[in-house]
Amino acid sequence: MAASAPASASAEFPPAAGIPPSCLHDVFRAADALERETGRPVNQLHVGEPSFRMPPEVAEGLTKAITDGRTTYTSAEGMPRLREALTAKLETENGHHTTPDRVFVSPGSCQGLAALLQSIATPGAELLLPEVHWPIHLQQALLAGFRPVFYPLRADLGVDIERLADVSGPRTRAIVVNTPSNPTGAVLEEAELRRLLALAEEHNWYVISDEAYEHFVYEGQHVSLASLERDLPPDRRRVFSTYSFSKSYAMTGCRLGYVVTPNDVTASALRVVQEASIIAPATPVQYAGLAALDAHAAVRRHREMVRAARDEALPMLVTAGLLDALPAGGWYALLDVGRTGMDANTFAEGLLAATDVAVAPATGFALRPVVDNTGRVTEVGSLPMARHLVRVAICGDRELLCAGVRALVDFASQR
Ligand SMILES: Cc1ncc(COP(=O)(O)O)c(C=O)c1O
Known part of the structure; x- marks a missing residue:
C-alpha cells in the first residue's frame, strides 16, 4: 500500500508517495518469492504477457x-x-x-x-x-x-x-x-x-x-x-x-x-x-x-490464439460457477470467488501456495482513494463488490492456462 500522508502533510511529503502502487507488484513479488523458495516455476496467470512472440x-x-x-x-x-x-x-x-x-x-x-x-x-x-x-x-x-x-x-x-x-x-x-x-x-x-x-x-x-x-x-x-x-x-x-x-x-x-x-x-x-x-x-x-x-497476418494469428485459449479454458470456470460468461474481448477474465467463502486476496494467496498458480486479486482494480482539498490522497479504501473478484490472464500458453484453470477450479471446489 501507499505511504499515508502525515497528519500535517507538508511540502516534504510528496503527493505521489500517497498514491497506491499497482496491486500487480504484490503478486509478482509473491510469485517470485515462491519460485526462489521452491525452485518450481509458477504458472503466471496474473500477468498479461503473451505466449506468442514479436513477428x-x-x-x-x-x-x-x-x-x-x-x-x-x-x-x-x-x-x-x-x-x-x-x-x-x-x-x-x-x-x-x-x-x-x-x-x-x-x-x-x-x-x-x-x-x-x-x-x-x-x-x-x-x-x-x-x-x-x-x-x-x-x-x-x-x-x-x-x-x-x-x-x-x-x-x-x-x-x-x-x-x-x-x-x-x-x-x-x-x-x-x-x-x-x-x-x-x-x-x-x-x-x-x-x-x-x-x-x-x-x-x-x-x-x-x-x-x-x-x-x-x-x-x-x-x-x-x-x-x-x-x-x-x-x-x-x-x-x-x-x-x-x-x-x-x-x-x-x-x-x-x-x-x-x-x-x-x-x-x-x-x-x-x-x-x-x-x-x-x-x-x-x-x-x-x-x-x-x-504484419496483418500475425495480428490475426495472435487474436485466434487468445480466442482458442479462451474457448478451451474458460468454459470450465463457467461450469464451476466462477464466471458468468466468456469475456467478449481483451486478455483477461474476471472471476467471482465469493462462493468459496474467501475474499480475493485470501483466495489468490491460498491458490498460489497450494497449486503454484498465480492470479491477481481484483481489489486493487477498484481502489477508492480519498483525496483532500490539496489533491493529496489521505486514505485508500476499495469497492466492496471487487473484494471477491480475481483476474486471470488468458493470453499465455494455452496448455498452462488450461492446467492453471483446472487447478483453480479444484482449489475452489475443495472450499
Ligand atoms: C488497458 C490498458 N491500457 C494500456 C496498457 C499499456 O500498454 P503499453 O504501455 O504496453 O502500450 C495496458 C497494458 O497492460 C492496458 O492493459
Missing part, C-alpha cells in the same frame, strides 16, 4: 535500424514516416479520419496516456473512471492532479451508460473508456459508444478512449470511438485515442504506442508534455513499429 520481420526492423545507425533523436511526436503510416492505419482499420500532426508516438501507450492526462488536467477537475479499472489509469489520474470519480458498471461488467450523468458534475472534465476492457473483458457496442459520446457532448467532457486491446475482440467487433466523430470539424471533436503495439504484435518490452489527439490545440498541449517528458520516442523501436504495421 521476425518486426525484430528485423528493430535490429536493422540499430545496425544501420538509425539511433538519433526524432521529434517529440515521433518519425513523420511512422505517423503517416499510423494515420493510414487509423483510417482503414479504425475509421478514424485524422492527420499525422495529431498523432503522437509514445514509449508505450501507458506513457501516452499519462502525458495526455497531464496535457488536459486543470486544478480541481474530475476524471470519470470505470468502477473496476486498470490500476494504472487511477495512478495516472492522480499524478496529473485529477480527482477521480468512479462510474458504475452493470452486472455483466459493461458500462452503465444511463447512470453516467448521475456521477458527473460541473467539475467533470473527461471520461476514460477502455474497450475491450482490462480487467473485465467487456466490449462496448457501437450504440453504447454513440450514447456515451452524446453524453460527453451534452456535458462537454473530453473522452479518452484506451484501445490497447483493439485487435482482441471475440464477440462483436471493435469500434473506435473517434470514428463516431470523424465527420465533425476537428475543433468540435473531443475524443483522444490511445493504441498499443504491445498486445497486437507481442512487443510489450519494446515500449511502443501512440496517442491521437482530437485537434491542433490539444496536439500542441500534448507536444509540450512530450517534449518535457521524453524528448522523443526510441528511434529503432519506431522502425520496428513501421515493420509491425504490415
Whole structure:
C-alpha cells in the first residue's frame, strides 16, 4: 500500500508517495518469492504477457535500424514516416479520419496516456473512471492532479451508460473508456459508444478512449470511438485515442504506442508534455513499429490464439460457477470467488501456495482513494463488490492456462 500522508502533510511529503502502487507488484513479488523458495516455476496467470512472440520481420526492423545507425533523436511526436503510416492505419482499420500532426508516438501507450492526462488536467477537475479499472489509469489520474470519480458498471461488467450523468458534475472534465476492457473483458457496442459520446457532448467532457486491446475482440467487433466523430470539424471533436503495439504484435518490452489527439490545440498541449517528458520516442523501436504495421497476418494469428485459449479454458470456470460468461474481448477474465467463502486476496494467496498458480486479486482494480482539498490522497479504501473478484490472464500458453484453470477450479471446489 501507499505511504499515508502525515497528519500535517507538508511540502516534504510528496503527493505521489500517497498514491497506491499497482496491486500487480504484490503478486509478482509473491510469485517470485515462491519460485526462489521452491525452485518450481509458477504458472503466471496474473500477468498479461503473451505466449506468442514479436513477428521476425518486426525484430528485423528493430535490429536493422540499430545496425544501420538509425539511433538519433526524432521529434517529440515521433518519425513523420511512422505517423503517416499510423494515420493510414487509423483510417482503414479504425475509421478514424485524422492527420499525422495529431498523432503522437509514445514509449508505450501507458506513457501516452499519462502525458495526455497531464496535457488536459486543470486544478480541481474530475476524471470519470470505470468502477473496476486498470490500476494504472487511477495512478495516472492522480499524478496529473485529477480527482477521480468512479462510474458504475452493470452486472455483466459493461458500462452503465444511463447512470453516467448521475456521477458527473460541473467539475467533470473527461471520461476514460477502455474497450475491450482490462480487467473485465467487456466490449462496448457501437450504440453504447454513440450514447456515451452524446453524453460527453451534452456535458462537454473530453473522452479518452484506451484501445490497447483493439485487435482482441471475440464477440462483436471493435469500434473506435473517434470514428463516431470523424465527420465533425476537428475543433468540435473531443475524443483522444490511445493504441498499443504491445498486445497486437507481442512487443510489450519494446515500449511502443501512440496517442491521437482530437485537434491542433490539444496536439500542441500534448507536444509540450512530450517534449518535457521524453524528448522523443526510441528511434529503432519506431522502425520496428513501421515493420509491425504490415504484419496483418500475425495480428490475426495472435487474436485466434487468445480466442482458442479462451474457448478451451474458460468454459470450465463457467461450469464451476466462477464466471458468468466468456469475456467478449481483451486478455483477461474476471472471476467471482465469493462462493468459496474467501475474499480475493485470501483466495489468490491460498491458490498460489497450494497449486503454484498465480492470479491477481481484483481489489486493487477498484481502489477508492480519498483525496483532500490539496489533491493529496489521505486514505485508500476499495469497492466492496471487487473484494471477491480475481483476474486471470488468458493470453499465455494455452496448455498452462488450461492446467492453471483446472487447478483453480479444484482449489475452489475443495472450499
Ligand atoms: C488497458 C490498458 N491500457 C494500456 C496498457 C499499456 O500498454 P503499453 O504501455 O504496453 O502500450 C495496458 C497494458 O497492460 C492496458 O492493459
